[in-house]
Structures are given as structure tokens and as C-alpha cells.
Amino acid sequence: MELFKELLKHKIGVVSLSLILFLIFIAVFAHIIAPYDPFEIRVNEILVPPCLKHPLGTDLLGRDVLSRMIYASRISLEVSIVAIGISTLIGVFLGSIAGYFGGLIDNIICRFIDIMLCFPTIFLILAVIAYLEPSILTIMIVIGLTSWMGVARLVRAEILSLKERDFILAAKVYGASTFRIIFKHLLPNALGPVLVSVSLGMGQAILIESALSFLGIGVQPPVPSWGNMLIEGKDTLEIAWWLSVFPGLAILLTVLAFTLLGETLQEIINPKKIKQN
Amino acid sequence: MIEFLIKRLISLIISLLGITIISFSIIHLAPGGPLSPLTEFNPKITPEYRERLVKMYGLDKPLYIQYWNWLKGIIKLDFGRSFSLDRRPVWDKIKERLPVTLLINFLSLILILLIGVPLGIYSALKAGSLGDRLTTIFIFIGYAMPSFWFALILMMIFGVKLHWLPISGLHSIVGYEEMSFLQKVWDWTKHLICPLCVATFGGIAGISRYVRNSMYEVLHADFILFAKAKGLPENVIIYKHALRNALLPLITILGLSLPSLIGGSVIFETIFGIPGVGQLMWQAVMARDYPVIMGTLFLISLLTLLGNFLADIGYALADPRIRLGEKH
Numbered sequence: 001m002e003l004f005k006e007l008l009k010h011k012i013g014v015v016s017l018s019l020i021l022f023l024i025f026i027a028v029f030a031h032i033i034a035p036y037d038p039f040e041i042r043v044n045e046i047l048v049p050p051c052l053k054h055p056l057g058t059d060l061l062g063r064d065v066l067s068r069m070i071y072a073s074r075i076s077l078e079v080s081i082v083a084i085g086i087s088t089l090i091g092v093f094l095g096s097i098a099g100y101f102g103g104l105i106d107n108i109i110c111r112f113i114d115i116m117l118c119f120p121t122i123f124l125i126l127a128v129i130a131y132l133e134p135s136i137l138t139i140m141i142v143i144g145l146t147s148w149m150g151v152a153r154l155v156r157a158e159i160l161s162l163k164e165r166d167f168i169l170a171a172k173v174y175g176a177s178t179f180r181i182i183f184k185h186l187l188p189n190a191l192g193p194v195l196v197s198v199s200l201g202m203g204q205a206i207l208i209e210s211a212l213s214f215l216g217i218g219v220q221p222p223v224p225s226w227g228n229m230l231i232e233g234k235d236t237l238e239i240a241w242w243l244s245v246f247p248g249l250a251i252l253l254t255v256l257a258f259t260l261l262g263e264t265l266q267e268i269i270n271p272k273k274i275k276q277n
Numbered sequence: 278m279i280e281f282l283i284k285r286l287i288s289l290i291i292s293l294l295g296i297t298i299i300s301f302s303i304i305h306l307a308p309g310g311p312l313s314p315l316t317e318f319n320p321k322i323t324p325e326y327r328e329r330l331v332k333m334y335g336l337d338k339p340l341y342i343q344y345w346n347w348l349k350g351i352i353k354l355d356f357g358r359s360f361s362l363d364r365r366p367v368w369d370k371i372k373e374r375l376p377v378t379l380l381i382n383f384l385s386l387i388l389i390l391l392i393g394v395p396l397g398i399y400s401a402l403k404a405g406s407l408g409d410r411l412t413t414i415f416i417f418i419g420y421a422m423p424s425f426w427f428a429l430i431l432m433m434i435f436g437v438k439l440h441w442l443p444i445s446g447l448h449s450i451v452g453y454e455e456m457s458f459l460q461k462v463w464d465w466t467k468h469l470i471c472p473l474c475v476a477t478f479g480g481i482a483g484i485s486r487y488v489r490n491s492m493y494e495v496l497h498a499d500f501i502l503f504a505k506a507k508g509l510p511e512n513v514i515i516y517k518h519a520l521r522n523a524l525l526p527l528i529t530i531l532g533l534s535l536p537s538l539i540g541g542s543v544i545f546e547t548i549f550g551i552p553g554v555g556q557l558m559w560q561a562v563m564a565r566d567y568p569v570i571m572g573t574l575f576l577i578s579l580l581t582l583l584g585n586f587l588a589d590i591g592y593a594l595a596d597p598r599i600r601l602g603e604k605h
Contacts, residue, residue, distance in 0.1 A: 114288075211544060248423060
């Protein structure tokens with residue numbers, strides 16, 4: 001809560017948070033807000049440029065671009081929330097046992113993190129997806145399984161620095177179980193940094209999702225996603241600029257909002273790192 | 278120094294084994310095992326034939342023996358044959374595409390350094406100025422920019438609207454053979470401008486942010502204050518004392534940024550139709566050509582690992598604390 005109050009003092013934080021809330025609002029109420037049915041094909045309204053009736057124009061099948069983009073925000077948020085949920089769970093779990101127990105367990109987990117970081121993520125994701133059916137669920141899981149390393153490192157470092165502190169010692173003397181020490185006493189103190197990496201991670205997950213969808217192995221048409229809308233944009237580059245400009249802009253702004261929110265949270269939590277402007 | 282080298286070499290070998298284990302697990306995690314894509318949707322393959330294939334590929338043996346055999350093949354660069362119609366060995370397919378990918382990644386690394394480092398230094402020296410602010414905005418846009426969209430926008434502006442640059446391939450197809458050497462170089466350059474912009478944009482943002490923060494920190498460190506108090510000229514302080522300390526960790530950062538740089542190849546090679554390893558990977562995924570997928574994944578990760586290793590060595594050579602054997 002205090003974090004939230006601090007956040008309201010930062011201009012950039014407020015702007016990016018409002019943008020994200022606005023996006024969530026649009027995604028949740030997509031079926032009410034969208035002016036048209038995003039799947040409805042109108043043969044007599046193909047590739048209409050932006051106008052009053054279709055503010056962002058229509059695509060090759062006469063579907064309203066704005067409505068499709070509104071529905072796509074739902075997909076993008078769903079994918080990134082689930083993916084980051086998975087990666088945060090894995091990261092927090094592995095990071096806390098590595099940090100708390102140290103020794104061999106820590107060694108093995110750190111080594112595993114290093115090895116995972118050697119793989120260029122896109123190549124690894126492509127390889128795994130090739131063995132599975134491309135679906136929304138698949139990419140959620142695959143993105144989640146390939147992006148937990150940062151959180152794990154962070155939580156490990158945080159726990160490592162906390163576990164020798166007096167209040168943990170007191171809890172031990174008091175006879176608290178290991179489980180309780182980690183989850184009740186250590187992790188809540190690591191919440192801030194985890195929040196930062198969740199926010200930054202959301203942006204990255206949206207970037208990966210849209211790239212995969214653009215490459216044809218993510219969200220499959222006719223379900224709209226900002227990434228797969230750009231496939232059509234590429235094919236009609238010469239005749240319909242609006243098909244490539246707007247969905248890309250939506251990705252850019254969303255990722256920007258999550259990144260800036262993460263950066264602002266970082267500044268609040270760790271003021272030492274502020275690079276004075 | 279020797280001790281450091283041995284340590285790094287051991288960790289390189291462990292990572293290498295880790296990569297092979299993860300790659301191998303991916304193949305065998307597939308529901309139905311590695312043969313399923315070849316046999317599942319093919320009515321011509323009878324259960325008996327499938328049995329024979331299983332025997333032929335050694336899939337009836339225990340996993341650790343399969344892993345061992347696979348490893349033995351990999352050491353000889355034998356990744357099996359492609360599932361595609363030409364049935365060529367995977368290594369041959371990768372080999373002919375590797376130079377292009379390496380060339381582009383090498384060029385972008387140089388460009389990232391040439392642009393990102395001065396930008397970061399300037400930003401740190403003029404902290405708070407308009408230029409610094411603009412740089413910061415540029416950096417965050419660089420972070421958030423979807424590279425494939427950036428590619429589309431470049432194609433739209435420079436290819437379609439202005440007709441300045443070609444938007445696909447590595448060189449012209451019509452009349453390429455008749456060009457003189459210089460014309461060929463110019464032709465390649467024109468084709469590479471857009472892909473290089475896409476490949477470097479995110480990297481420049483990352484590096485200049487890093488250099489800015491690092492330089493800013495060093496400029497406010499005590500030893501710089503001391504140098505100032507001593508009355509050393511501003512230029513000597515900045516370019517001799519501060520820069521050296523600020524740029525040293527850059528070697529490590531570069532090594533760490535290799536995976537994302539190389540990962541970008543998939544995207545810009547696919548969009549711009551460049552016949553490199555990234556495009557091969559994408560085509561293989563679309564065609565479910567598993568031997569090619571695994572071969573590419575393994576080789577690319579190996580290259581990344583080697584890049585990281587070289588960065589470590591470079592860092593050790595540049596940093597006297599490690600070079601002279603002091604504990605760090």
C-alpha cells in the first residue's frame with residue numbers, strides 16, 4: 001500500500017499505471033466496448049481506410065480493425081498474465097530454496113539458471129513449440145517455462161542477504177519450520193523486487209507472444225492478436241498502411257507502459273539506484 | 278590467471294553438457310517420442326515399419342544409451358538428415374547458412390558498440406540535459422519496440438513509399454552476376470541497411486543505458502573527486518580514469534547480450550527473406566523438420582556459449598585484478 005502511495009508521486013509511474021488499468025478495462029469489457037463483431041466478415045467493406053465508421057479501417061476480410069484490436073488486448077493480457085504467473089512461481093520457488101539452503105542445492109540451481117540463459121530464448125521457444133500444437137495455452141506455458149531465470153536470481157540474492165538477519169534467527173530460535181520461515185518471513189521482504197520483475201516481465205511476455213504470433217506459431221487466426229494482425233499488414237504493406245501501423249503501436253505502448261511501471265517501482269524500492277536526471 | 282582459465286573451462290564444459298541434456302529432453306518430451314511427427318499422420322507407415330524405424334534409430338534402448346549415441350553423433354557434427362524432401366544432412370544445411378547469420382550479427386555488434394557507447398557517455402556527462410532526456414526516451418522506446426513491427430515500418434517507409442532500399446533478400450537477383458566487385462558490395466550494403474537497423478536498435482538502447490549508468494556512477498566515485506581535487510584536466514579525468522573503469526564490465530555485458538542478439542536473427546531473417554540460420558529455424562519449425570530444429574538449437578546455443586566464454590576471457594585479460602591473479 002505504501003508502495004502504491006509512493007508510486008502516485010511519480011509522474012511516469014502514474015501515467016504508465018493508468019495506461020495499464022485502461023488496457024485491462026478494455027480487455028475485460030471488450031464485448032461491450034468493441035463497436036463491431038471482430039469476426040464478422042463484410043465482403044463489401046474490404047480494406048476501408050480509417051474513417052468515421054471504421055476509425056482504424058478494415059482488413060482484407062472487411063473486419064473492423066479497432067474491434068479486432070480491442071479483442072486482441074484480451075488475448076495479449078491473458079497470455080502474458082498466465083505466462084508471468086508460471087515463471088514467477090517457478091522463479092520464486094527455485095530462488096528461495098537456492099538462497100535458503102545454499103550449498104549443493106544452490107550450486108545445482110545456479111548452474112541450471114546459467115545453462116538456461118545460454119539458449120537464445122526465441123530458438124528455445126521455437127524448438128519446444130514445434131513439438132506441440134500451436135495454441136494459446138501452449139505459448140503461455142512455453143513463455144512461462146523459459147522466462148523464470150531472472151526472478152529466480154533476484155529472489156535468491158534477496159533471501160541470501162536476509163537469512164542471516166536477526167529476525168530470522170529469532171524465528172528459528174522460536175522453532176518456526178523452514179517452510180514458515182521462507183514463506184512468512186523471508187518472501188514478503190522480497191516482494192518489492194519480485195513486483196518489479198513481474199512488471200518488466202509482462203512487457204517482455206507481450207513482446208514474445210506477439211513475435212510468435214507474427215511468425216505464425218502463436219495465437220492462430222481467426223482469433224485476433226496484435227502479432228497475427230500484423231501478418232496481414234505485411235502482405236498489404238503497399239495498399240493498407242493502417243493494418244501494420246495500429247496493432248504495432250498498441251504493442252509498443254503496452255510494453256512501454258509495463259517497462260516504465262517496472263522502472264518506477266525499481267526507483268521507489270531501491271532509491272540508491274536512482275540515476276539522477 | 279591460469280586458475281581462472283581452468284575454472285572457466287570446466288564451467289564451459291558443464292554448461293555444454295547441460296545444453297545437450299536440455300536439447301535431448303525436448304526431443305524426448307514430445308508426446309509419442311521423436312518419431313511421432315514422421316509417422317503419425319502418414320498412412321503409408323504400418324506398425325511393422327514403425328517398429329523397424331524404432332529399431333533403426335535405437336529408440337528401444339534405455340534413455341541414457343540413446344543420449345550417449347546422440348552425443349557421439351553430435352561430436353562428429355552428425356545431426357541426422359532433414360525430414361524435408363531433399364533428405365540432406367542437417368549439418369550441410371546449417372553450414373551454408375551460418376556465415377550470413379554470423380556476418381550480420383558481427384556487424385550489428387560493432388554498430389551497437391560504435392553508436393551505443395558514445396551515446397551513453399554523452400548522456401552521462403550531460404546528465405539532465407535535453408540530449409540526455411532524448412536519449413532516455415530513445416532507450417525506453419528501444420526496449421519496448423517489437424522488432425518485427427520496426428522491420429515492417431522500415432519496409433513501408435524506405436521500401437514502399439520512398440523506393441530507396443530493397444526490402445528482401447541479401448542481394449539483387451536480376452543482373453547480380455554482371456556487377457563489378459564494388460557494385461556487388463554496394464548492392465549488399467543496400468540490402469543490409471534495414472535488417473541491420475532492426476538487429477541493432479534494441480541492442481543500442483541496452484548498451485547505451487548500461488554505459489550511461491556505469492559512467493554516471495564512476496564520475497561520482499571518490500577517486501574521480503580526488504583526481505579533480507588534484508587539478509587534473511577534465512579530459513584526462515573523463516577519458517583516462519572514468520572511461521576505463523566504466524567500460525570494463527561492458528565486455529561481460531556484451532557476452533550476456535549475445536543470446537538476445539542471435540535470437541533476433543529469427544525475426545529479421547524471416548521478415549527480410551535473408552537465407553541465414555534464423556530463417557532455417559523458422560522454416561524447419563513450420564515444416565516440423567525435427568532434426569534441423571534440434572541441430573540448429575544446439576549449434577546456436579553452442580555459439581552463444583563460446584561467445585560468453587570469449588567475453589569472460591576478454592574481461593580477465595582487460596582487468597588487472599584477474600590478470601595478475603588477485604582474488605576477486
